[in-house]
Amino acid sequence: MSDARTEVLARVRAALGQTGSGTTPSGKVGTAPHPEPVPRAYRASGEHAVGSPEVLEQLVDRLVDYKAHVHQITADALPATVAALVAELSEPQGGIARSGSDNSPGPELSEPQGGIAPPGSDNSRGGRVVVPDGLDDAWLAALPAEVDVVRDSREQPLAAADLDAVAAVVTAARVAISETGTIVLDGEPDQGRRAISLVPDVHLCVVRADQAVQTVPEAVRLLGAHPERPLTWISGPSATSDIELDRVEGVHGPRTLHVLLVG
Amino acid sequence: MSQTFLGLPTRRRTTDAADEPFGPVPHPQEPLRWGDDFPAAAKQTLKNDQLRRNLGHATQVIRTKRAAVVGEVPDWEALRDAGSAVKQQVMAHLPDLLQQLEENVVARGGVVHWARDAAEANRIVADIAKAKGADEVVKIKSMATQEIGLNEALADEGIAAIETDLAELIVQLADDMPSHILVPAIHRNRSEIRDIFLARMGDAPPDLSDVPRELAMAARAHLRRKFLSAKVAVSGANFAVADTGTLAVVESEGNGRMCLTLPETLVTVMGIEKLVPTFDDLEVFLQLLPRSSTGERMNPYTSMWSGVTPGDGPQEFHLVLLDNGRTDVLADEVGRSALHCIRCSACLNVCPVYERVGGHAYGSVYPGPIGAILTPQLTASTGGVSGHHDPNASLPYASSLCGACYEVCPVKIDIPSILVDLRAREVDADRSSRGVDPWRTAMKAAAWVMADGDRFALAGRAATLGSGLGGRDHAISVAPPPASAWTKARDLPAPPRQTFRQWWQAEHETTPEHEEGAR
Numbered sequence: 001m002s003d004a005r006t007e008v009l010a011r012v013r014a015a016l017g018q019t020g021s022g023t024t025p026s027g028k029v030g031t032a033p034h035p036e037p038v039p040r041a042y043r044a045s046g047e048h049a050v051g052s053p054e055v056l057e058q059l060v061d062r063l064v065d066y067k068a069h070v071h072q073i074t075a076d077a078l079p080a081t082v083a084a085l086v087a088e089l090s091e092p093q094g095g096i097a098r099s100g101s102d103n104s105p106g107p108e109l110s111e112p113q114g115g116i117a118p119p120g121s122d123n124s125r126g127g128r129v130v131v132p133d134g135l136d137d138a139w140l141a142a143l144p145a146e147v148d149v150v151r152d153s154r155e156q157p158l159a160a161a162d163l164d165a166v167a168a169v170v171t172a173a174r175v176a177i178s179e180t181g182t183i184v185l186d187g188e189p190d191q192g193r194r195a196i197s198l199v200p201d202v203h204l205c206v207v208r209a210d211q212a213v214q215t216v217p218e219a220v221r222l223l224g225a226h227p228e229r230p231l232t233w234i235s236g237p238s239a240t241s242d243i244e245l246d247r248v249e250g251v252h253g254p255r256t257l258h259v260l261l262v263g
Numbered sequence: 264m265s266q267t268f269l270g271l272p273t274r275r276r277t278t279d280a281a282d283e284p285f286g287p288v289p290h291p292q293e294p295l296r297w298g299d300d301f302p303a304a305a306k307q308t309l310k311n312d313q314l315r316r317n318l319g320h321a322t323q324v325i326r327t328k329r330a331a332v333v334g335e336v337p338d339w340e341a342l343r344d345a346g347s348a349v350k351q352q353v354m355a356h357l358p359d360l361l362q363q364l365e366e367n368v369v370a371r372g373g374v375v376h377w378a379r380d381a382a383e384a385n386r387i388v389a390d391i392a393k394a395k396g397a398d399e400v401v402k403i404k405s406m407a408t409q410e411i412g413l414n415e416a417l418a419d420e421g422i423a424a425i426e427t428d429l430a431e432l433i434v435q436l437a438d439d440m441p442s443h444i445l446v447p448a449i450h451r452n453r454s455e456i457r458d459i460f461l462a463r464m465g466d467a468p469p470d471l472s473d474v475p476r477e478l479a480m481a482a483r484a485h486l487r488r489k490f491l492s493a494k495v496a497v498s499g500a501n502f503a504v505a506d507t508g509t510l511a512v513v514e515s516e517g518n519g520r521m522c523l524t525l526p527e528t529l530v531t532v533m534g535i536e537k538l539v540p541t542f543d544d545l546e547v548f549l550q551l552l553p554r555s556s557t558g559e560r561m562n563p564y565t566s567m568w569s570g571v572t573p574g575d576g577p578q579e580f581h582l583v584l585l586d587n588g589r590t591d592v593l594a595d596e597v598g599r600s601a602l603h604c605i606r607c608s609a610c611l612n613v614c615p616v617y618e619r620v621g622g623h624a625y626g627s628v629y630p631g632p633i634g635a636i637l638t639p640q641l642t643a644s645t646g647g648v649s650g651h652h653d654p655n656a657s658l659p660y661a662s663s664l665c666g667a668c669y670e671v672c673p674v675k676i677d678i679p680s681i682l683v684d685l686r687a688r689e690v691d692a693d694r695s696s697r698g699v700d701p702w703r704t705a706m707k708a709a710a711w712v713m714a715d716g717d718r719f720a721l722a723g724r725a726a727t728l729g730s731g732l733g734g735r736d737h738a739i740s741v742a743p744p745p746a747s748a749w750t751k752a753r754d755l756p757a758p759p760r761q762t763f764r765q766w767w768q769a770e771h772e773t774t775p776e777h778e779e780g781a782r
Contacts, residue, residue, distance in 0.1 A: 004377040008535065008586045011379075012357050015593035025379075025586075026644035030594030035351035042341040042547070062560060154574025160491050160525050180553075180561035193575040194524045194566070198517065220546035227507035227542045228371060230572045233549075233565035238517035241557065242430035242446055243453055243475040244317070245324045251429060251479050252486065253517025253564060 044221075046179070046214025055178045055212050056261065062181025066236025067249050068257040075262050078206065079142035082170060085204055085258055086129055086147055089167045130158065130166045130196050134189020139170065139206065152196050153189070163195060168202035169254075175219045176212045181236065183207060183259065184219060186229040194230055203254040205234070209263030291440070294412045294628045295588075295642050300654035301661045304624040314450050314621050321449045322612045328558025329609060329671070336554065345547045347675040350603035353538050354593060360505040360538050361584065367508025371570025373580040378532075384585050385416035388497060388530050391581055392422050395528050397495040401486075403512060403519045404428035405499025406444060406606055407532045407585055409628040410641075413497065424497065425489055427518035429482050436463040442622030442630065444608035445556055450621055453478065486518065496522035496577070500533035501605070502548060503582075506541045509569045510582070513552060513562050523566050529577035534585050536593075536602040548605060551673035555607035588641035595643075597684045601636045603674045608633075610668035610678060616661055625661065626654055632668035635661045636681045648685060649692030656692075659685035701745055723762035733757025 013021035017032040024030070048054040056072075063070050073081050127146060133153040140149060150166060152158050158166075172190035176183045183205055185191040197203055213219050223231060238253030249255065291297030298304050308314060333339055353360060365375045378384035392400055400417065402408065402424050414424040414435070426435040430448040434441050437459045441447030448456070453473040460467040460481055467481050498519070502511040510531055512519050523529060539545065553562045571580050593599050611617045611631030622630035627638040635658040639647040647655040659682045668678040694700055712722045732739050738754035741747070749755055761769075 004379050004383060007379055008377050008584065008590070009358050009361065011586060011590035012361070012535065012593065015590045015599075016355065016357065024590040024594045024644075025588070026591045026594075028591060028594040028643075030599070031596050033351065033355045033596075033599070035355040036348050038348040038352060039341070039344050042338040042345055042550075066559075066563070157574060164487070164491060177561075182561045187572065187575055194520065195576075198520050198524055216550050217543075217546035220543060220549070224542045227504070227509050227567075228569045228572075230569075230575055231565075231567040232520065233561070233567075235559070235561040235563050237563065238515065239563050240429045240479055240516045242428070242433070242448060243456055243478055245321050245446065245449075246453075246475040248476045248479040251483055251516035251518070252427075252490070252521050 043215055043217065045218050048178075048214050050213050050218075051208075051210040051263070055214050056209055058214070059176055059178035059181065059212050060261065062178065063236070063259055066181050067239075068181070068236050068259050070259045070261060072261045078139055078260060078262055081260055082139055082204060083142035083144070085202075086143060086168060089202060090127055128166050128168075130163060130169045130200060132171060132189055132192025132196060134192070135170060135172065136190065152192055154193060157193060158196070160195060160199060163199035166200045168204060169196050169200045170204045171197050171206070173205055173207045173211060175222050176207045177216055177219045178212055178214050180216060182216075182219070183234045184223060185232045185234070186223065186226065187231070188229070194232055197232065197234075198253055201250075201254055202256045202258070203234075203237075204258045204260060206260045206262060209261065212261075291626075294410055295638055296626060296647070296653070296655055297440070298623070298626040298654075300657040301624060301626070302657060304626060305620040305661070308621045308624045309619060311621070313452065315619060317450055317452055318618055318621050321443075321446065322618045325445075325558050325612045329555060329612070330558075332554045332558055332560055335560075336550070342547055342550055343673055343675050346551050346605075346673055347603065349539060349544050349547060350600075350674050352540060353536070354599060354602060356540070357535065357538070357593070360540060361535060363505040364503055364508060364538060365584075367506070368570055368580075368582050369508075371508050373508070373570040373582055376581060376583045378583055378585045378587070380587050381411035382416075384411050384532055384583050384587065385413055387581075387583050388413060388532065389417055389420045389422060391528065391530050392417065392495050393420065395495050395579075397422065397493075397528075399423045399425060399489070399493060400495040400497050400530075401425050401427050401489055401493040401522050401526065402431075402496070403498040403514065403522045404431045404447070405497070405532065406628065407499045407534050408497060409441065411532070411585065411587060413532070425486075425493075427486050427489070427522060428514075429479060429516060429518075432482055432486070433459060436460065440623060441628060443611060444606055444629070444631070444633075445611075447622075450623070486521075490518075490521040490525055493522075493526045495528045495530065496526040497530045497532065498522055500531050500537055501552065502545060503533060503538050504540075504542050504545065505538050507569055509542060509567050511545065511565060511567045513549075513556075513565045515557065515563045517564055520564055520566055523568065524576050526577055528579040528581070530581045530583065532583045532585055534587070534602075535589055552605055552607055555605075555609040555671065555673040588644065591643040592637070592640040595640060598636060598640050598681050600676050601633070601640060601681060603676050604633050604637065605674060606633075607673055609671040609673065613667040613671050615663060615665065615667070620661075625658060627658075632662060632678045632682075633676070635659055636676075636678055636685060639685055648688055651693060656689045659683075659689065701748065705745070720762070720764055723764060726758045727760055727762060727765075729758045730760045731757075 010021045011024050014023050015030040017030050060070050071081055128148040130150045130152050133151045173183045174186040237249045237257045238251045239249045240251045241247045368375050376387045417424045426432050430446055433448040433456055442450045456478055457473040464485055500510045501513045553559050592602050610633050614632050617631040625634045627634050629637045639655045639658050642655050646653040650656050662682050664679045666679050712718050737757045739757055740754050742750040
């Protein structure tokens with residue numbers, strides 16, 4: 001045990017009035033606090049059932065409010081929707097100001113050898129999609145053959161630079177919260193490593209209707225079953241308001257978030 | 264020199280030369296104590312019209328957003344009650360909870376370090392970076408690392424700390440200091456930011472405009488190269504869960520996720536007060552924080568991790584538990600609730616004083632109402648609360664005690680009461696440090712006068728002689744000594760032509776039967 005550990009703990013005890021612990025740095029010995037018991041009068045759950053039409057309606061409203069693109073579809077339509085959104089990637093993106101000296105030339109469809117585009121590249125690459133290796137293959141069934149699907153896993157992870165050369169990522173989700181428009185990924189095999197839903201510029205996230213809860217406490221208690229899993233809570237695309245509080249969507253994370261709400 | 268009494272103290276510190284062309288504020292030796300004392304610094308910043316315009320706009324926008332999203336939560340007050348009580352529990356059981364956190368982080372593959380002060384924490388981080396052979400680390404915006412001056416300490420060791428939050432990047436490139444807990448570059452407008460990027464970023468496009476989207480994209484391109492190559496990242500923590508060893512970082516831009524995910528090694532520096540006892544407690548704070556802070560229902564990204572996850576994210580995780588004055592705050596029965604703060608900055612946005620003087624006037628990385636109670640207490644061991652010549656002792660006066668900060672605080676910290684308590688202690692300390700105290704002498708004289716009815720009446724009649732001194736508004740703005748000590752800070756109302764006793768006598772002598780009847 002280090003000296004600092006012993007001393008910091010002794011100071012904390014002294015601050016709380018536990019005698020025989022010495023003093024705090026300014027020579028104080030505090031008094032024992034009398035904390036009130038925690039009142040849990042807040043809502044532990046919402047008034048609407050998991051996956052109910054009310055919850056879904058609210059979820060869509062809040063997602064759209066934070067500039068996510070929402071596609072409410074049936075399970076049957078999922079593969080075609082994924083294919084259509086991936087096809088959009090190779091179309092030129094209008095309106096996004098590009099800057100920096102790293103502008104590589106357009107879509108790199110001319111690189112079919114399974115090779116990886118050079119690092120430092122920031123452009124959407126039409127045609128290359130990364131998926132976690134536990135993703136349901138059926139979701140990708142409608143993708144045309146020329147789309148290069150790269151599988152990523154904890155055992156065989158893509159390097160960050162390789163991920164940077166990928167246009168989009170398709171993942172599942174663990175839970176969604178309607179009141180806040182939040183989707184949570186917990187790193188299980190159908191959601192993948194945290195990096196894959198971060199570095200590509202477009203995120204296609206598939207959420208089942210029965211995964212949508214109304215409130216934050218409902219989600220936290222569900223996630224609490226596996227607190228050791230790395231969690232990523234996502235509410236819309238990345239954003240900043242650091243310049244004159246003018247909101248700009250898409251800084252470092254994916255600039256486009258598609259939520260495919262199934263069911 | 265000090266003239267401390269009810270009004271505003273006037274201690275002055277020397278400031279280094281301005282850092283042209285951008286930084287009116289040079290990097291301080293002490294992140295919790297820099298520049299002039301509050302009254303002198305406020306006088307300077309109040310002259311800056313640009314700053315006031317930027318701040319007035321910013322605080323108003325955030326206030327409105329916050330009010331809207333708080334208003335839509337039906338159980339907001341119940342959440343505040345729970346948040347406040349959870350934090351009280353944390354403080355009461357801090358030794359056990361800290362050890363529980365340590366145990367769980369270690370069990371999940373992390374390494375836990377303890378730091379008594381800033382120097383020790385900086386040493387730990389520098390040693391880790393050096394052991395990894397890193398001459399560059401990427402950083403997530405963190406109040407704790409600002410408080411300990413980590414970037415400067417790493418620079419002394421030849422390690423460049425790169426701020427990746429857009430606002431922190433702006434501040435860092437300008438060699439400036441942050442002026443707000445949440446939006447540190449809020450004192451800068453878009454054209455200033457463009458000029459800073461063009462002059463200092465190195466790879467900014469020469470035709471960069473001042474459109475916020477273009478500026479943000481320039482930062483994206485600049486930083487992506489750093490993210491992809493960085494070996495070591497440094498972060499703070501919004502919450503640490505004792506019973507699971509889970510750390511949480513709440514952010515907007517995704518720079519946090521980049522730092523927490525891509526480098527091989529992650530070092531998290533957190534104050535010992537940042538704990539919550541159980542994972543479920545997050546359900547309270549993840550509702551309170553985003554709505555209070557950015558005025559969003561939820562911030563774009565929140566990351567949680569417990570130790571090391573094999574194959575996902577950093578494979579080496581260090582947690583540095585920082586005291587740096589916190590135990591002194593904890594020892595204070597009244598002031599300890601300042602440690603409940605979750606750094607949302609709602610109190611800054613509603614404070615009429617902050618809105619006008621801006622963050623730099625507080626001379627600390629913690630500005631605004633929470634800074635006014637936290638900074639003096641964190642620096643208590645070096646005179647922050649009671650130091651006769653310490654600028655931090657003037658911070659509790661940086662408030663009108665209007666109470667707006669308490670109203671919006673998501674964990675119900677009674678900031679006004681703590682301000683009053685700190686003022687009392689500053690006055691007490693001042694009294695004992697002086698030989699002859701004019702204020703105390705005056706109070707003693709007043710006590711003698713007021714102890715006797717006849718003496719009081721005489722004094723009252725004497726005071727009416729000054730009734731002609733006031734201007735048209737019956738206020739005396741400049742008085743000769745010793746009353747000048749008062750009029751330097753505020754107006755003195757001119758005495759009336761007649762005392763209350765004289766008025767009473769005149770009224771009741773004409774109608775004596777009323778007096779009889781009353782008895």
